[in-house]
Amino acid sequence: MTPSSPRLNELQLAALARELDAIEAEARADLGEADLAHIRRVMRVAFVAEVAGRGLLAFGVDPLSFVLGTGALTLSKILENMEIGHNVMHGQYDWSRDPELDSRAYEWDIVSPSASWRHAHNFEHHTYTNVLGRDRDLGYNLVRVSAEQPWNPGYLVQPLTALGLGLFFEWGVALHDLRLEELRSGESSPREVWARARPFLRKAGWQLGKDYVFFPLLAGPNAPRVLLGNHLANLGRNLWAFAVIFCGHFPEGAEVFPEADLEDESRGHWYLRQLTGSANIEGGRAMHLLSGHLSHQIEHHLFPTVPAWRYPEMARKVREVCARWGLPYNTAPLGTQLRSVARKLLRHALPTRPRRPEPEPTAAEAPTPARPPIAA
Amino acid sequence: MTSPLPRLPRLPPLPWLSARDRLADAARRLFLDRQARFWLRALDPLLDPSGLRARVRRVVEETADVRTFVLEPGPGWRGHRAGQHTTIEVPIDGVLTRRCYSISRAPGALAITVKRVPGGRVSGWLHDHLHAGAVIGLSPAAGDFVLPEPLPPRPLFLTAGSGITPALAMLEELARRDALGGATLVHHARSREDVIARGWLEGLAREHAGFRLVPLLDDAPDGPPGFEPQRFRALVPDFAERATFLCGPPGLMTRVEALYASAGASGRLRRERFVAARPAVSAPSAAARVRLARSGQTVTLEGPGSLLEQLERAGVRPEHGCRMGICLSCRCEKLAGVTRDHDTGATSEEPEPIRLCVSTACSDLELDL
Numbered sequence: 012m013t014p015s016s017p018r019l020n021e022l023q024l025a026a027l028a029r030e031l032d033a034i035e036a037e038a039r040a041d042l043g044e045a046d047l048a049h050i051r052r053v054m055r056v057a058f059v060a061e062v063a064g065r066g067l068l069a070f071g072v073d074p075l076s077f078v079l080g081t082g083a084l085t086l087s088k089i090l091e092n093m094e095i096g097h098n099v100m101h102g103q104y105d106w107s108r109d110p111e112l113d114s115r116a117y118e119w120d121i122v123s124p125s126a127s128w129r130h131a132h133n134f135e136h137h138t139y140t141n142v143l144g145r146d147r148d149l150g151y152n153l154v155r156v157s158a159e160q161p162w163n164p165g166y167l168v169q170p171l172t173a174l175g176l177g178l179f180f181e182w183g184v185a186l187h188d189l190r191l192e193e194l195r196s197g198e199s200s201p202r203e204v205w206a207r208a209r210p211f212l213r214k215a216g217w218q219l220g221k222d223y224v225f226f227p228l229l230a231g232p233n234a235p236r237v238l239l240g241n242h243l244a245n246l247g248r249n250l251w252a253f254a255v256i257f258c259g260h261f262p263e264g265a266e267v268f269p270e271a272d273l274e275d276e277s278r279g280h281w282y283l284r285q286l287t288g289s290a291n292i293e294g295g296r297a298m299h300l301l302s303g304h305l306s307h308q309i310e311h312h313l314f315p316t317v318p319a320w321r322y323p324e325m326a327r328k329v330r331e332v333c334a335r336w337g338l339p340y341n342t343a344p345l346g347t348q349l350r351s352v353a354r355k356l357l358r359h360a361l362p363t364r365p366r367r368p369e370p371e372p373t374a375a376e377a378p379t380p381a382r383p384p385i386a387a
Numbered sequence: 388m389t390s391p392l393p394r395l396p397r398l399p400p401l402p403w404l405s406a407r408d409r410l411a412d413a414a415r416r417l418f419l420d421r422q423a424r425f426w427l428r429a430l431d432p433l434l435d436p437s438g439l440r441a442r443v444r445r446v447v448e449e450t451a452d453v454r455t456f457v458l459e460p461g462p463g464w465r466g467h468r469a470g471q472h473t474t475i476e477v478p479i480d481g482v483l484t485r486r487c488y489s490i491s492r493a494p495g496a497l498a499i500t501v502k503r504v505p506g507g508r509v510s511g512w513l514h515d516h517l518h519a520g521a522v523i524g525l526s527p528a529a530g531d532f533v534l535p536e537p538l539p540p541r542p543l544f545l546t547a548g549s550g551i552t553p554a555l556a557m558l559e560e561l562a563r564r565d566a567l568g569g570a571t572l573v574h575h576a577r578s579r580e581d582v583i584a585r586g587w588l589e590g591l592a593r594e595h596a597g598f599r600l601v602p603l604l605d606d607a608p609d610g611p612p613g614f615e616p617q618r619f620r621a622l623v624p625d626f627a628e629r630a631t632f633l634c635g636p637p638g639l640m641t642r643v644e645a646l647y648a649s650a651g652a653s654g655r656l657r658r659e660r661f662v663a664a665r666p667a668v669s670a671p672s673a674a675a676r677v678r679l680a681r682s683g684q685t686v687t688l689e690g691p692g693s694l695l696e697q698l699e700r701a702g703v704r705p706e707h708g709c710r711m712g713i714c715l716s717c718r719c720e721k722l723a724g725v726t727r728d729h730d731t732g733a734t735s736e737e738p739e740p741i742r743l744c745v746s747t748a749c750s751d752l753e754l755d756l
Contacts, residue, residue, distance in 0.1 A: 036732070039731055039732070042480075042481065043480040043481040044478070044480065044481045045481075046481060047478070047481045054425070055425070058421075058422060058425045058426075061422070062422065101715075102715045102718070105715075105718075105740070106481075106482060106731065106733070107478075107481050107482055107483060108482060108483040108484075108739060109483055110437065111421070111424075111437070113740075114715055114718070115715070115718065115740070118415075120418055129714075129715065130708070130714075130716065133708070133709075133713065133714040133715055133716070134708035134709055134714035134716055137709065137713050137714060138708065138709040138711070138713065138714060214416075217416040217417070220417075221416075221417045221418075225417060278711070281711070315713045316712065316713055316730075
């Protein structure tokens with residue numbers, strides 16, 4: 012039994028794994044035309060919105076078309092990054108063999124090159140979710156979201172750091188994937204870092220060229236208007252992605268885990284770690300779609316390769332399992348989760364101390380409601 | 388032995404191609420390529436620039452279990468020679484699936500003729516779900532089972548079942564060029580009703596005096612074995628002197644090949660296999676050999692575990708990550724062979740990327756490692 016999961020023994024974890032495996036198998040058996048119809052419909056909306064947005068920005072002269080154009084372009088970028096790019100690159104549609112939905116071939120409209128993001132995200136983050144020292148997405152090495160992360164005075168300004176990260180999130184993600192800090196620790200040679208940086212610089216150059224030179228120039232006298240609209244669309248998409256992702260793992264209640272948990276970790280414990288290390292956002296269909304269904308971060312972490320639009324349906328079964336096993340299921344509306352993340356950022360800006368793990372509950376206590384997480 | 392071979396440096400682009408390549412590269416990096424694909428496809432699916440497409444014009448019932456799909460290819464179609472085949476691509480339950488079919492019409496028209504194989508996933512789907520108006524993927528025509536130029540004077544076609552389809556295209560071509568006189572078709576079918584394009588063939592025989600049509604029917608009183616050597620020699624005494632085109636199931640092919648070899652006429656025999664040689668499929672995890680295409684080495688998989696674990700045990704170290712099927716780091720192109728994905732439960736028979744960490748071999752394999 013590991014410190015952060017004192018509530019289930021290995022036998023119980025194996026049973027839990029079987030139940031969650033069954034939920035995945037059921038969804039997988041049903042994969043087919045409907046999944047493709049969904050993702051192609053979203054792609055259609057994103058393509059049309061991009062053309063409409065760029066057209067309104069380039070050819071309009073009035074403020075209304077500027078607002079509408081910027082809005083449409085933002086919508087297109089959000090859909091492309093969240094529901095299409097992120098999910099396709101998770102291999103959610105690889106089974107269809109459609110070359111346009113191939114996880115290896117897809118490139119997204121963001122400065123981080125797909126290949127380096129896929130490694131950092133699909134492997135490091137999804138395998139070692141919320142494990143201190145292993146999951147580099149834990150606070151992105153920029154902010155302190157748990158008392159277990161060592162404090163330094165730089166964290167005093169982390170509310171501002173977080174705001175900056177939000178505005179330039181795509182750059183934060185790209186720099187994060189370069190692992191520049193390994194230069195200082197000696198884990199990577201300058202050569203290795205340069206090898207990682209080159210595809211990024213190349214992609215970033217094209218991205219900047221596209222939104223800040225190419226499309227503005229195409230618009231002739233409307234260039235400043237297009238440039239501003241493009242920039243606002245990028246900022247809007249960045250802020251939205253940042254908000255959704257920070258709500259996914261950092262609200263109060265989302266647990267962090269010691270590295271020792273990884274030793275000989277069973278599938279059941281991996282599931283438990285995904286379940287207790289993630290948090291959902293409640294909302295309607297639009298919320299789910301615009302978040303790329305990361306509003307179901309819990310289901311996404313349990314079943315990362317299942318097409319994400321199936322998460323709402325799978326969530327009902329996951330919640331039922333959680334209720335039966337007495338496991339926490341962290342979910343709240345966007346505003347609540349954002350406030351929760353903000354409180355955490357403020358609190359851990361100061362040198363907080365980790366709380367001691369609670370003594371293990373006896374069997375009679377087992378199905379109690381959510382236990383205080385170790386990383387409160 | 389185990390360290391991966393260094394990848395070859397990319398050659399500089401040819402100067403006369405570079406302008407176009409650069410433009411295509413720029414379009415891709417500005418995401419204009421997928422916009423272009425989307426709008427062209429919306430305009431007409433046949434214009435899809437990502438690959439050849441064809442629209443089903445008509446579906447013709449040939450026999451109880453054979454249908455001809457008349458196709459209208461998109462602008463990228465470069466035509467074909469009579470006897471060639473094409474690989475079609477259709478989404479079966481959303482999964483793009485490919486099958487190779489002979490083209491059953493002479494150049495100028497395009498059609499494939501498909502027999503419903505009992506239990507056949509693709510042929511069954513084509514019969515049940517492919518209707519007029521549907522758009523399918525298509526590969527350029529390929530194959531060297533074609534009429535030689537100049538045309539042979541007295542060609543002989545030996546076919547059975549749906550093996551007749553490339554011969555139909557060749558016969559049409561010969562008829563069109565008024566070179567059918569002297570041709571013979573010996574075709575084996577279960578019954579008269581099972582002869583594909585029977586009406587058309589009988590019309591050809593009426594119109595072209597020199598064309599001989601020899602049906603061998605299982606239910607005829609003097610029925611087959613038609614390609615039994617003695618009977619065949621009696622039917623076509625001069626077979627060894629004629630340019631021969633053979634297409635049918637493996638048993639027939641072997642018998643006719645032996646016959647021509649014994650007559651010293653193997654050189655006159657052209658063959659088209661329409662049943663792909665299937666690899667021997669075994670239960671997962673049995674010892675299988677894996678050819679690694681990039682390094683050229685071949686290793687034997689032994690012991691329990693996934694392909695990834697077995698490869699590692701054999702001294703190969705493929706790129707990998709989570710070892711549980713989620714991160715796709717070990718996803719690698721399987722060039723040949725059958726594997727089973729234990730995560731999805733699916734069996735993979737065609738060349739496609741697989742996740743090594745959750746797959747096992749069901750046959751000998753070739754991997755892009």
